[in-house]
Every structure is written in C-alpha cells, then in structure tokens.
Amino acid sequence: MKTLQFEVIVIGAGGAGLMAGLYASKTAKTAIISKLYPTRSHTGTAQGGIGAALGNEEEDHPEWHTFDSVKGSDYLGDQDAIEFMCNEAIPAIYELEHMGLPFDRTKDGKISQRPFGGHTNNLTGKPVRRACHAADRTGHMILQTLYQQCLKNNVTFYDEFQVIDLIMVGGKAAGVVAIELATGELHVFHAKAVIIATGGHGRIWEITSNAYAFTGDGPAIIMRHGLPLEDMEFFQFHPTGIYKLGILITEGVRGEGGILINGKGERFMEKYAPRVKDLASRDVISRAIYMEIREGRGVNGQNYVYLDVRPDQVNKYAALDGRKNLDGSPVNVTGEQILAKLPDIVDFCRVYLGVDPVTQPMPIQPTAHYAMGGIPTNKYGEAIADEKNTVVPGLYAAGECACVSVHGANRLGTNSLLDLVVFGKHAGLRAAEYAKGADYQLLPNNPAGFAQAQFDRIRQADGKENAFDIGRTMKKVMFDDMGIFRSGKGMQNALNVVRELKERYQHVSVTDKGSIFNMEVMNVWELGNLLDLAEITTVSALARTESRGGHSREDYPDRDDQNWLRHTMAYVDGKGRIDLKYKPVVVTKFEPKVRTY
Amino acid sequence: MEVTIKIFRYYPEKDKKPSYKTYKLEAAETDRVLDLLEKVKGYQDGTLSFRRSCAHGICGSDAMRINGFNRLACKTLVRDTGTKITVEPILGLRVIKDLIVDMDPFFDNFRSVKPWLINDDPEPEKERYQSPEQRALFDDTTKCILCACCTTSCPSYWASEKYVGPQAIVAAHRFIFDSRDKAASERLEILNDVWGVYRCHTVYNCTMACPREIQITKAIGEVKMALTTGKLE
Numbered sequence: 001m002k003t004l005q006f007e008v009i010v011i012g013a014g015g016a017g018l019m020a021g022l023y024a025s026k027t028a029k030t031a032i033i034s035k036l037y038p039t040r041s042h043t044g045t046a047q048g049g050i051g052a053a054l055g056n057e058e059e060d061h062p063e064w065h066t067f068d069s070v071k072g073s074d075y076l077g078d079q080d081a082i083e084f085m086c087n088e089a090i091p092a093i094y095e096l097e098h099m100g101l102p103f104d105r106t107k108d109g110k111i112s113q114r115p116f117g118g119h120t121n122n123l124t125g126k127p128v129r130r131a132c133h134a135a136d137r138t139g140h141m142i143l144q145t146l147y148q149q150c151l152k153n154n155v156t157f158y159d160e161f162q163v164i165d166l167i168m169v170g171g172k173a174a175g176v177v178a179i180e181l182a183t184g185e186l187h188v189f190h191a192k193a194v195i196i197a198t199g200g201h202g203r204i205w206e207i208t209s210n211a212y213a214f215t216g217d218g219p220a221i222i223m224r225h226g227l228p229l230e231d232m233e234f235f236q237f238h239p240t241g242i243y244k245l246g247i248l249i250t251e252g253v254r255g256e257g258g259i260l261i262n263g264k265g266e267r268f269m270e271k272y273a274p275r276v277k278d279l280a281s282r283d284v285i286s287r288a289i290y291m292e293i294r295e296g297r298g299v300n301g302q303n304y305v306y307l308d309v310r311p312d313q314v315n316k317y318a319a320l321d322g323r324k325n326l327d328g329s330p331v332n333v334t335g336e337q338i339l340a341k342l343p344d345i346v347d348f349c350r351v352y353l354g355v356d357p358v359t360q361p362m363p364i365q366p367t368a369h370y371a372m373g374g375i376p377t378n379k380y381g382e383a384i385a386d387e388k389n390t391v392v393p394g395l396y397a398a399g400e401c402a403c404v405s406v407h408g409a410n411r412l413g414t415n416s417l418l419d420l421v422v423f424g425k426h427a428g429l430r431a432a433e434y435a436k437g438a439d440y441q442l443l444p445n446n447p448a449g450f451a452q453a454q455f456d457r458i459r460q461a462d463g464k465e466n467a468f469d470i471g472r473t474m475k476k477v478m479f480d481d482m483g484i485f486r487s488g489k490g491m492q493n494a495l496n497v498v499r500e501l502k503e504r505y506q507h508v509s510v511t512d513k514g515s516i517f518n519m520e521v522m523n524v525w526e527l528g529n530l531l532d533l534a535e536i537t538t539v540s541a542l543a544r545t546e547s548r549g550g551h552s553r554e555d556y557p558d559r560d561d562q563n564w565l566r567h568t569m570a571y572v573d574g575k576g577r578i579d580l581k582y583k584p585v586v587v588t589k590f591e592p593k594v595r596t597y
Numbered sequence: 598m599e600v601t602i603k604i605f606r607y608y609p610e611k612d613k614k615p616s617y618k619t620y621k622l623e624a625a626e627t628d629r630v631l632d633l634l635e636k637v638k639g640y641q642d643g644t645l646s647f648r649r650s651c652a653h654g655i656c657g658s659d660a661m662r663i664n665g666f667n668r669l670a671c672k673t674l675v676r677d678t679g680t681k682i683t684v685e686p687i688l689g690l691r692v693i694k695d696l697i698v699d700m701d702p703f704f705d706n707f708r709s710v711k712p713w714l715i716n717d718d719p720e721p722e723k724e725r726y727q728s729p730e731q732r733a734l735f736d737d738t739t740k741c742i743l744c745a746c747c748t749t750s751c752p753s754y755w756a757s758e759k760y761v762g763p764q765a766i767v768a769a770h771r772f773i774f775d776s777r778d779k780a781a782s783e784r785l786e787i788l789n790d791v792w793g794v795y796r797c798h799t800v801y802n803c804t805m806a807c808p809r810e811i812q813i814t815k816a817i818g819e820v821k822m823a824l825t826t827g828k829l830e
Binding site for chain 1: 609639643644646647649650651655656658676694697700711712714716720724729731732740742743772777778810
C-alpha cells in the first residue's frame with residue numbers, strides 16, 4: 001500500500017472535477033483521481049447547450065434565468081443559490097470561451113444561443129435563446145477544453161484509480177482510499193481537503209441515458225460515513241431517449257423546432273403546455289408522453305412516440321405557432337441545416353435505429369437522465385452535515401453528485417453544464433483556501449481498513465448469486481415503480497425488491513480473483529453503490545406524500561407547499577437503517593406559485 | 598439469433614501468451630458488440646476485461662478490432678458484423694489484459710502537440726469574436742474523442758510508435774486552424790519533425806476507422822499544406 005500526500009484531492013474528472021482541480025491547483029498541491037481517463041467522463045455526452053443570459057441573440061437577463069430555474073425546480077430549489085448560479089453564468093461562459101471552447105457563432109461572431117425547455121422571456125412567456133452551444137456536442141467541447149487547460153497547467157492526474165472510501169478524522173475529511181485499476185494496489189491519499197465530483201447514478205434505472213460509470217460512487221461512499229443525502233427522491237426522466245436504448249436525444253432538437261407526435265399523428269404537447277408546448281420543462285413533457293402512451297396513443301400501440309425534426313414539419317409548426325426568424329422572416333429550414341446543427345443526433349439515429357431524422361421521425365421514450373439530489377452543499381461547494389447547514393470541514397462536492405440545491409425537484413436543460421462550471425470552480429477555490437489554513441490530520445492506524453474489508457467480502461462471498469441478474473432486476477423494478485409516475489403501493493414494492501436484492505448481493509460470485517484490471521470486482525462494488533442509492537431514493541420518495549417536479553405520485557397528485565416545501569435529508573446509520581429529516585427551502589424573491597407552461 | 602463471438606484473451610497473472618476463446622450467445626440484430634461482451638462477462642466468463650463507459654460512441658473507451666477493423670464496440674451492431682464476430686485489442690499498444698491496452702504512449706503523443714489554446718493577449722471582457730466561416734475551418738477536428746481508432750489503424754504507427762500518429766495531428770489541426778490561437782507555427786514546427794506529419798503516407802486507414810467520421814487524411818493534408826505554404830486558410 002502506498003501513501004501519497006496532496007493538499008487537495010478531487011475525485012472525478014468530468015466537468016466539475018476538472019474545473020475544481022484547475023482552480024484548486026492554482027494555489028494548493030492538488031491531484032485529480034478518476035476511475036476513467038478524464039475524457040471518458042459523462043460530461044462529454046451532454047449535447048444541447050449551457051445556459052447563460054448573454055443576450056447575444058435577443059433580450060435576456062440573469063433575473064429571468066433565475067426565475068425560470070426556480071419555477072423549473074417546482075420551487076424546491078434554493079433561490080439564493082440559483083440566483084448566484086445564474087449571475088455567475090455569464091462570466092463563466094466567457095471564461096470557457098477564453099479557454100478556447102469552440103462555441104458556434106452568430107453572424108457577427110458572438111457565441112450562438114438556441115432556445116431550450118423552460119427558458120423564457122419573462123415578459124412574453126415565449127421561449128428565449130439562452131443555451132450557448134457547440135453543435136449538439138456542447139458537453140464534449142466543455143470536457144475537452146477543461147482537460148486541455150488542465151494539461152496546459154500541469155495538473156496532476158491519477159487516471160484509472162477508483163476511489164473506494166473517504167477518510168474522516170474527528171468529523172473532518174482527511175483523505176481518500178483508492179485502488180489503482182492497473183495493479184489492484186490500494187493507495188491512501190492523505191489530504192487536507194477532498195472534493196467529490198463523481199457524477200450521477202442513473203444506472204439504477206433500466207432505460208437510461210447514463211454511462212456505465214454512473215454508479216453514484218461519491219454519494220454512496222459518504223452515506224457510509226453517516227453523512228446525509230439530500231432530495232434523493234428527485235430524479236429526472238428526460239423526455240426524449242432513443243426507444244429501448246435510452247440514448248439521449250437533445251432538447252436542442254425541439255429548440256431547433258422539432259415537435260412531439262403521438263401514434264395518431266397529433267402534436268400532443270399543446271394540450272399539456274399551451275404556451276410553450278414542446279419546450280415545456282422536462283418533467284412536464286415526460287409525464288405527457290407517458291399519458292399518451294397509457295391512453296393508447298403510442299406509435300403502433302407501442303411504448304414510444306415520435307420526435308419529428310423533418311424540415312417540412314418544423315416549418316409547418318413554426319408557421320402555425322407564429323414563430324419567425326430573428327429578422328422577422330418566416331422559418332424555412334432545410335435538411336442540410338438540420339444536419340449541421342444536430343450532427344450527432346442524426347448519427348445516433350442512423351447507427352442505432354436505422355432512421356434518418358432528416359427524412360423520418362425518431363421513435364423516443366423518456367429515459368432516466370439526471371440526479372437532482374445528492375451530497376448536500378452550500379453555494380461554495382462545502383458539504384453539509386445536517387439540517388442546520390453545518391459545514392463538514394475539508395469536504396466539498398460539485399456537479400451532479402452534489403445537491404446545492406439549484407435544481408430542486410426538476411432541473412432545466414442547460415443548467416447541469418452550468419452547475420459543473422460554476423460550482424466546480426467555487427468548490428476548488430474554497431478547498432484550496434481551506435487547505436492553506438489547515439494542517440494535515442494524523443491518519444488513523446489502518447486508513448484503508450474499511451476499503452480492504454469491502455473488497456475482501458466481495459472476493460470471498462459464497463457465490464450463489466449472479467451480479468448481472470441482481471442488477472437487471474433492480475433496474476426493472478426501479479423503472480416500473482420508481483419512474484415517471486409513482487404510487488405508495490408501487491414504491492413499497494420497489495423497496496421490498498431492492499431490500500431483497502441487497503440481501504442476495506451478499507452472496508454474489510466473482511470468478512476473477514486477480515489484481516490487474518479486475519473489472520469484475522469493481523463492477524460488483526459499483527452494484528453495491530447502486531443498490532444502496534436505490535434504497536435511499538425509494539425511502540425518501542415513499543415519505544414525500546405530494547407531487548412536485550420529477551416526483552409525481554398518482555395517490556398524491558398535487559403539490560403540497562404547506563407540508564412539503566422542504567428538502568429531504570436522508571441518513572443511514574451503522575445498522576443500515578435510514579432516517580429522514582428535513583430542512584427548509586430558501587425562498588428569497590419568488591413566492592411559490594402554480595406552475596404552468 | 599445465435600451469434601459466435603471469438604475474443605482475444607490474455608490473463609497476465611496466469612497466461613504466458615494470449616489465446617482466443619469462442620462464446621455462443623443469443624443476440625438481436627440491434628445489439629451492440631458491447632452488449633455481447635457484457636453478456637459474456639455477466640454469464641459466461643467474469644474474467645473478461647474491457648473498458649467501456651457511455652455506450653453510445655462519445656466517451657471513446659471501447660475501441661477494439663472487430664472483424665479486423667478498428668471500431669467502437671458500442672457503435673457496432675450485430676446487424677453490421679453478422680453472426681460471426683472476432684474481437685481483438687487495437688494494435689500497436691501493449692496489451693495489459695484481454696481487450697485493455699496501455700494507452701499512455703497514445704496520450705503522450707496527444708500532449709506532445711500542445712493541444713490547448715495558446716493566446717497570451719489580454720482577455721476581452723466578453724467573448725473573442727470569431728466568424729462562422731473561421732469557426733468552420735476546424736469544426737471537423739473538434740469532434741475527436743481520443744479513442745485511438747485512427748492512430749492504431751495506421752501502418753506507419755505500427756512500424757514505429759515514435760510516429761506522432763493521426764490523432765495527434767488531428768488535435769494539432771484543431772488549434773492550428775482556430776483563428777483565436779497564436780501558436781500555429783510552434784505546432785507546425787513540432788509536426789515538421791522526422792516523426793511528425795510526413796510519416797503519413799495517405800493510406801486512409803485512419804479516416805476509415807474514425808467512429809466520428811472525421812476526415813482525418815484531409816486534415817493531415819491541410820497541415821502538410823500549411824507547412825509547405827505557411828498559410829492557414
């Protein structure tokens with residue numbers, strides 16, 4: 001076992017981790033540890049854009065962005081943090097541009113912006129061009145650009161090191177334990193400050209846009225130390241995943257004029273969101289698709305509807321909606337323009353569906369996409385230990401694994417990339433500042449003991465159970481009973497199944513007993529994380545007897561601000577019991593109102 | 598349908614040399630080769646090791662030789678391969694275990710061309726302006742996902758890993774033709790090296806292999822042209 005020392009350790013090398021590492025390394029000795037090569041991180045798959053009220057194409061204001069995000073969150077987002085993020089958005093975009101990010105450009109050379117769901121002109125209620133984009137690979141460009149900057153600035157990386165445990169001493173973070181995948185050797189990284197940026201956990205669900213790597217490692221690790229997870233019941237289902245595969249089809253398709261069509265050939269969103277229609281918030285659209293399918297209006301009676309971006313359809317509905325180009329001319333897009341703006345989407349559809357979106361509609365269904373909940377933090381990325389917002393000294397979190405909360409019960413598209421950049425930066429700055437004023441703590445006798453014990457248990461289990469089967473059963477029940485629509489009965493069933501699976505998990509077999517790239521043991525360990533998070537998600541959801549944003553209950557169909565305008569804080573004790581506590585939502589400028597689009 | 602998948606296997610802690618093992622399994626036409634590898638690992642042999650993450654052709658983890666061609670396993674469907682599939686690690690990099698190769702030399706070559714924006718002018722308050730036409734000059738090479746399909750399909754790279762390889766030239770191109778970058782000559786000088794751009798003999802393997810459909814040979818040609826003429830348009 002090796003012991004290494006860094007003032008700041010960042011776990012994860014996606015957008016948030018790279019931004020945190022870039023900023024922390026300016027003043028503190030920093031290393032970024034990642035289970036993937038940095039450019040493999042899931043930030044790279046984000047497509048449509050990053051939100052900021054630059055006003056490059058039409059009038060826009062950070063205040064509008066703030067209100068839209070508060071409303072999008074179904075009023076569960078903390079308004080001070082949202083306002084902070086939306087104000088920081090503008091300098092953050094310029095910073096990315098200065099770093100070299102190749103944004104698409106307007107005719108006069110500025111950063112190009114497109115409309116996105118839930119982003120509106122607050123005076124007219126109509127969609128506003130706020131999403132700064134680079135074709136439909138904006139996340140790819142952000143990830144590459146941040147990695148390039150890290151190389152330029154000689155940031156230290158430990159690539160393909162899987163963090164297994166956090167070392168806490170006297171309630172303060174003191175380092176992490178990681179396994180080097182290439183050798184199987186455990187390493188102790190002794191640190192003054194630890195930033196968790198491990199991403200989401202969408203692999204709990206059967207149909208998901210999320211990478212295999214999205215197994216919630218950071219949240220799972222910290223909950224084993226008795227630290228809380230916030231608002232885990234809120235998970236976003238993106239309306240447009242490729243049928244059966246779940247691969248994301250960006251909201252940018254609808255930003256470019258694409259529309260949703262049911263099996264009867266009807267544009268159905270005007271029933272559910274009369275003002276912004278196909279550009280309503282994601283939770284609203286996912287529910288609408290689900291209702292259409294349930295009422296027998298899926299395509300060919302199947303569980304999907306069409307997303308249609310064929311030029312004649314785009315032009316027809318633009319005329320019907322009275323949408324015009326910025327210069328007032330009628331919308332008249334061509335197939336070439338669609339291809340130029342959405343090249344990856346066209347490619348995905350051709351490869352996976354054998355469908356050409358320029359000439360055929362795309363079969364889509366909602367797909368598990370984004371964790372609104374996670375490790376509670378304040379707006380500086382400092383991790384929070386309790387309902388009183390007590391800071392955990394030396395511990396930080398940023399990006400999808402964190403819950404600031406700027407997304408509340410439902411995140412607006414383009415706000416996740418923004419979240420990474422803004423809170424990644426501030427977590428990095430704060431961690432470095434903290435590290436400068438702190439000493440290394442004395443490590444406990446056997447700092448890697450708990451990590452080692454977890455691996456020993458996996459390697460030595462009696463082997464009656466198959467991990468692949470357990471994973472599949474979990475994903476199915478979570479998609480069926482903990483998906484877009486939920487009920488007390490269904491969620492209880494999901495909880496029962498997940499608990500049974502957790503029991504069976506103790507008896508999973510592994511055939512690979514080696515040390516070098518033992519991906520089998522790693523995958524079993526990751527499955528354990530998913531099961532733990534599936535349980536805490538379901539327990540948090542069962543308790544919340546209302547419908548809000550991504551948490552939609554058929555037995556409690558209304559939002560209940562009287563009782564539930566509050567954040568869930570879920571704790572696990574040493575015996576695995578889950579305890580739920582609550583903390584108030586920060587409301588500053590916007591009193592909760594009925595939410596319609 | 599039943600498919601037969603023959604996989605290159607090497608377990609470094611036991612095997613003296615690599616071998617091939619064949620597995621049979623049920624598959625649909627729309628299954629990805631990656632799905633088949635997952636099923637083999639899940640039900641037939643847990644020791645099978647490979648890298649993967651996003652599973653839809655964006656993260657670049659799962660480059661491998663599929664029926665003799667460099668492909669991403671997540672972007673290659675049974676529909677394309679037929680029912681007899683051979684899967685091997687990409688060539689030219691040391692095999693560590695099964696389909697996992699040592700990517701360090703590849704990333705070293707990437708870093709050697711200074712793949713980051715260099716511009717020491719004072720930053721403007723807002724964005725630097727760039728016209729859509731200027732932006733289009735390097736659009737294609739911004740798509741690169743560093744999967745190594747191109748470099749490890751190149752006979753010049755097989756001949757010597759000192760050759761910087763098509764990926765590094767693509768990475769350099771992305772900055773050389775960016776109107777905001779000030780270090781084109783520096784990068785061109787790096788690629789003017791004996792192990793630089795002139796090792797490319799326009800075999801086009803790289804272009805054929807690229808899962809992002811980047812016109813790599815064209816990009817390399819533009820770099821050669823810039824070296825010859827000193828012009829960046």
